[in-house]
Amino acid sequence: MSVVDVSAGGMSGHTGRYEKRLADLTGLYEDGEEHARLVGALGNPIVYDVEDFRPGDKSGDLIYGVTRMSPGRVGREFFLTRGHIHAKADRPEIYYGQKGRGLMQLESPEGETRIIEIAPQTICYVPPFWIHRSINVGSEDLVMVFAYPSDSGQDYGIIEASNGMRHRIVARADGGWELTENPAYAPRSTKTVNSLMKQHA
Numbered sequence: 001m002s003v004v005d006v007s008a009g010g011m012s013g014h015t016g017r018y019e020k021r022l023a024d025l026t027g028l029y030e031d032g033e034e035h036a037r038l039v040g041a042l043g044n045p046i047v048y049d050v051e052d053f054r055p056g057d058k059s060g061d062l063i064y065g066v067t068r069m070s071p072g073r074v075g076r077e078f079f080l081t082r083g084h085i086h087a088k089a090d091r092p093e094i095y096y097g098q099k100g101r102g103l104m105q106l107e108s109p110e111g112e113t114r115i116i117e118i119a120p121q122t123i124c125y126v127p128p129f130w131i132h133r134s135i136n137v138g139s140e141d142l143v144m145v146f147a148y149p150s151d152s153g154q155d156y157g158i159i160e161a162s163n164g165m166r167h168r169i170v171a172r173a174d175g176g177w178e179l180t181e182n183p184a185y186a187p188r189s190t191k192t193v194n195s196l197m198k199q200h201a
């Protein structure tokens with residue numbers, strides 16, 4: 001059993017913890033110079049931290065935990081996670097909003113984008129085979145509970161290989177957000193897509 005700390009993030013009973021700092025997000029933002037400037041100006045702050053419970057690594061088991069992400073911007077883009085597809089690509093995931101306002105940016109291997117808005121009491125389902133990244137578009141911490149099969153694994157290279165995700169989420173002047181095309185995006189080949197889709201238990 002675990003108790004979620006909604007205000008600070010984290011949970012009791014966790015077996016692991018890790019954090020990512022702003023310098024760990026190098027290469028993700030369109031304005032690399034502004035990113036480097038902020039790493040120095042802000043003293044390389046923690047962007048997100050995760051506490052999880054890992055019962056084992058068997059396919060029939062679940063890893064679950066709590067993630068907390070600070071609010072912030074790099075130019076017109078928001079603080080976000082690196083993003084990944086599961087190494088076993090057919091493994092799904094659930095996110096459950098606890099605090100703050102966030103987005104789950106989903107991208108299929110073929111390059112279709114879907115955006116799920118996450119607020120407290122919102123459940124977001126990440127289907128098998130979808131690349132996913134979370135983004136804090138609010139003004140306070142974004143806290144979410146998550147769960148995924150214990151043998152999922154994470155492949156971060158798939159995003160790098162396409163020069164980023166197909167779309168960037170950028171701030172609007174009115175405080176909202178919008179999608180913009182990533183001009184550097186390189187679509188995955190049919191061969192790459194087919195090889196991903198063939199993965200199964």
Ligand code: MN
Pocket residue numbers: 084086093132148
């Ligand atoms: Mn995942």
